[in-house]
């Protein structure tokens with residue numbers, strides 16, 4: 001039997017990426033509640049006001065699923081881990097881990113967005129994903145209307161490989177747009 005123990009944390013020059021742990025709920029609540037307007041267009045899960053207990057319950061579920069290799073939701077923390085700057089993750093969506101394929105998702109808190117952080121985090125996730133993790137293909141997808149998201153993928157060296165017409169359905173009003181797919185491959189990716 002082979003075991004996979006997911007890397008738990010990486011400390012980068014200006015932020016720390018790590019699995020959520022028990023007690024992170026208050027940080028998650030503060031980051032999301034201060035970012036609702038910024039998140040609501042493209043993040044289906046965004047809500048105007050979450051309570052600490054709800055957020056704590058989410059962070060515990062993230063932790064549990066991480067330890068079980070079910071889904072790898074990762075917090076983007078300030079280097080000293082006192083503030084949550086956003087969230088990311090490797091999401092393999094029920095595909096066997098041995099296939100080495102995952103989607104990277106991301107949100108950055110409103111008061112840190114548009115300052116280059118998303119691009120830096122994506123580059124670190126790709127670097128980490130192709131070294132300490134066993135991913136061989138990492139992909140990113142977004143609505144064609146999500147200019148910042150597509151821009152971040154391109155700036156991080158991901159290659160646009162598909163445009164799915166009318167595939168993206170807005171959770172706000174049901175309107176349809178195209179979905180863009182980007183990917184990076186181990187051994188080929190470079191910024």
Ligand SMILES: CC(C)(COP(=O)(O)OP(=O)(O)OC[C@H]1O[C@@H](n2cnc3c(N)ncnc32)[C@H](O)[C@@H]1OP(=O)(O)O)[C@@H](O)C(=O)NCCC(=O)NCCS
Nearest residue numbers: 042106107108113114115116117118119142147148149151
């Ligand atoms: C998408 C997101 C993760 C990007 O993170 P970020 O830290 O804001 O990204 P960066 O600052 O590294 O880069 C954003 C780039 O998009 C550009 N940009 C942002 N909005 C733009 C717009 N409306 N039109 C054109 N360019 C835009 C910025 O100028 C910047 O490019 P530059 O560095 O060349 O100036 C973040 O904005 C976010 O959390 N958005 C809401 C949630 C979301 O949509 N997540 C992605 C789902 S696929």
